[in-house]
Amino acid sequence: xxxxxxxxxxxxxxxxxxxxxxxxxxxxxxxxxxxxxxxxxxxxxxxxxxxxxxxxxxxxxxxxxxxxxxxxxxxxxxxxxxxxxxxxxxxxxxxxxxxxxxxxxxxxxxxxxxxxxxxxxxxxxxxxxxxxxxxxxxxxxxxxxxxxxxxxxxxxxxxxxxxxxxxxxxxxxxxxxxxxxxxxxxxxxxxxxxxxxxxxxxxxxxxxxxxxxxxxxxxxxxxxxxxxxxxxxxxxxxxxxxxxxxxxxxxxxxxxxxxxxxxxxxxxxxxxxxxxxxxxxxxxxxxxxxxxxxxxxxxxxxxxxxxx
Amino acid sequence: xxxxxxxxxxxxxxxxxxxxxxxxxxxxxxxxxxxxxxxxxxxxxxxxxxxxxxxxxxxxxxxxxxxxxxxxxxxxxxxxxxxxxxxxxxxxxxxxxxxxxxxxxxxxxxxxxxxxxxxxxxxxxxxxxxxxxxxxxxxxxxxxxxxxxxxxxxxxxxxxxxxxxxxxxxxxxxxxxxxxxxxxxxxxxxxxxxxxxxxxxxxxxxxxxxxxxxxxxxxxxxxxxxxxxxxxxxxxxxxxxxxxxxxxxxxx
Ligand SMILES: Cc1cc2nc3c(=O)[nH]c(=O)nc-3n(C[C@H](O)[C@H](O)[C@H](O)COP(=O)(O)OP(=O)(O)OC[C@H]3O[C@@H](n4cnc5c(N)ncnc54)[C@H](O)[C@@H]3O)c2cc1C
Numbered sequence: 001x002x003x004x005x006x007x008x009x010x011x012x013x014x015x016x017x018x019x020x021x022x023x024x025x026x027x028x029x030x031x032x033x034x035x036x037x038x039x040x041x042x043x044x045x046x047x048x049x050x051x052x053x054x055x056x057x058x059x060x061x062x063x064x065x066x067x068x069x070x071x072x073x074x075x076x077x078x079x080x081x082x083x084x085x086x087x088x089x090x091x092x093x094x095x096x097x098x099x100x101x102x103x104x105x106x107x108x109x110x111x112x113x114x115x116x117x118x119x120x121x122x123x124x125x126x127x128x129x130x131x132x133x134x135x136x137x138x139x140x141x142x143x144x145x146x147x148x149x150x151x152x153x154x155x156x157x158x159x160x161x162x163x164x165x166x167x168x169x170x171x172x173x174x175x176x177x178x179x180x181x182x183x184x185x186x187x188x189x190x191x192x193x194x195x196x197x198x199x200x201x202x203x204x205x206x207x208x209x210x211x212x213x214x215x216x217x218x219x220x221x222x223x224x225x226x227x228x229x230x231x232x233x234x235x236x237x238x239x240x241x242x243x244x245x246x247x248x249x250x251x252x253x254x255x256x257x258x259x260x261x262x263x264x265x266x267x268x269x270x271x272x273x274x275x276x277x278x279x280x281x282x283x284x285x286x287x288x289x290x291x292x293x294x295x296x297x298x299x300x301x302x303x304x305x306x307x308x
Numbered sequence: 309x310x311x312x313x314x315x316x317x318x319x320x321x322x323x324x325x326x327x328x329x330x331x332x333x334x335x336x337x338x339x340x341x342x343x344x345x346x347x348x349x350x351x352x353x354x355x356x357x358x359x360x361x362x363x364x365x366x367x368x369x370x371x372x373x374x375x376x377x378x379x380x381x382x383x384x385x386x387x388x389x390x391x392x393x394x395x396x397x398x399x400x401x402x403x404x405x406x407x408x409x410x411x412x413x414x415x416x417x418x419x420x421x422x423x424x425x426x427x428x429x430x431x432x433x434x435x436x437x438x439x440x441x442x443x444x445x446x447x448x449x450x451x452x453x454x455x456x457x458x459x460x461x462x463x464x465x466x467x468x469x470x471x472x473x474x475x476x477x478x479x480x481x482x483x484x485x486x487x488x489x490x491x492x493x494x495x496x497x498x499x500x501x502x503x504x505x506x507x508x509x510x511x512x513x514x515x516x517x518x519x520x521x522x523x524x525x526x527x528x529x530x531x532x533x534x535x536x537x538x539x540x541x542x543x544x545x546x547x548x549x550x551x552x553x554x555x556x557x558x559x560x
């Protein structure tokens with residue numbers, strides 16, 4: 001009952017989500033990882049508990065070549081799994097169809113050997129399915145699982161690059177920052193369209209910095225060009241489960257709430273006491289964000305939380 | 309160039325859905341249904357390519373019950389030329405949907421297939437990728453920008469780390485993200501005209517695809533509800549509360 005796991009590599013570094021997917025996958029059997037990235041990412045992967053072996057190939061990056069590579073390796077594995085990241089969403093359904101398997105994706109809980117729960121309707125319902133197929137293609141939502149611990153290094157095997165993509169990679173536009181990873185951060189500060197501008201978002205970032213927080217945004221803020229798309233939190237953006245989410249000038253549309261259902265505590269700062277977010281937040285401060293956020297940041301700086 | 313756009317009829321995205329007490333699904337009787345928002349962006353992208361003279365025919369296909377004619381008509385009113393309803397009352401899994409669409413593609417031979425990146429009911433985000441596998445075509449998912457030069461497509465994709473641009477040759481499969489465009493609302497004369505555009509209805513059984521579900525849905529349940537907490541009176545009090553939370557996190 002072994003597992004083949006496609007790891008996520010971001011900018012040459014093993015994504016922090018991978019440790020969480022390893023811990024989910026390890027519940028199903030011994031885990032072999034395929035790392036599409038440099039040797040350093042493979043070494044990081046090899047030191048996670050539950051990993052039996054790491055296979056590394058720095059070259060195959062696009063969906064078609066990744067699928068071809070994984071199907072070449074798939075024989076002998078009962079489970080083919082990955083994170084429900086943009087790479088996992090791109091690759092795993094294609095892999096599943098090429099093997100004539102119906103996948104189960106975005107899993108938030110493993111209920112039994114082949115029973116899984118996943119959210120549907122933007123998280124307004126949870127679906128529990130059992131999968132009687134002989135082999136399984138699965139993706140897991142990273143925020144729903146705890147990271148695997150460190151363990152002695154597993155062996156690393158370099159694979160030759162034989163498969164060429166028919167798609168050409170032209171350019172990547174990375175959002176450069178030293179802000180913590182949004183999907184796995186302990187604290188997230190989110191801003192809505194009412195922040196008003198990209199400059200306005202610097203208020204949000206400054207508050208985030210005093211807390212060592214990641215920064216999130218609503219779709220409306222992304223569409224307005226105030227925040228990069230990879231900050232989007234929600235049904236169609238990133239799903240997060242921080243210990244603390246501070247929602248600044250965010251109405252709480254159901255598509256946004258879908259992304260923060262796993263947050264342990266939600267604090268809302270909003271000028272409208274009738275905003276939907278007020279009905280679900282643990283703590284609410286009613287008022288103008290342009291007055292509140294600078295004051296709050298200054299107060300927190302004084303308290304010197306030592307997280308920046 | 310011929311474009312095929314796949315569209316799905318779903319519970320309207322503004323409706324607050326409720327799980328049925330029997331745990332077998334969500335309440336859909338008397339609930340407003342409409343075209344999946346992402347599919348609308350796919351239709352709009354096709355219409356814009358036609359307006360630029362880069363597409364000659366837009367065929368729109370939907371798989372579902374008779375009532376899905378609605379969403380096909382919406383697409384025809386937006387500017388698609390012809391519709392195909394693959395009719396079935398069964399609730400199909402994404403692999404079966406992709407297989408039916410692959411059959412339609414085999415018959416229609418479109419150079420470009422556009423789909424929404426995900427449906428807001430099952431939130432699967434599978435069909436475009438599966439279709440690419442079944443038809444052995446290159447794929448570009450989560451597209452926020454598409455440009456066509458000759459038979460080469462340049463697509464900017466919204467990915468976890470930001471955006472990336474890839475180039476693929478036709479025939480290809482592309483799935484639409486929200487920033488791709490702003491879908492138009494069809495004016496009344498277009499809505500009237502849509503009714504006279506050709507719309508073929510075919511039973512799914514005619515396409516010789518195994519539609520039997522692979523998974524067993526055991527139950528549908530509501531998520532645990534969040535309840536309103538308390539309001540706090542001042543910034544100082546909020547700062548103190550956040551500081552206490554942060555300290556508690558560090559103690560763990
Ligand atoms: C198919 C689909 C998918 C979507 N996916 C997502 C998704 O993944 N994520 C997402 O976020 N959205 C998503 N959306 C969009 C979503 O429906 C909402 O439009 C969006 O979340 C609203 O963003 P907002 O809260 O920034 O803006 P608004 O709803 O406009 O809210 C602004 C809020 O700011 C408050 N405010 C205004 N001025 C101030 C001030 N000075 N101080 C304090 N508060 C102030 C207002 O009271 C209001 O509550 C999706 C929509 C569709 C149709």
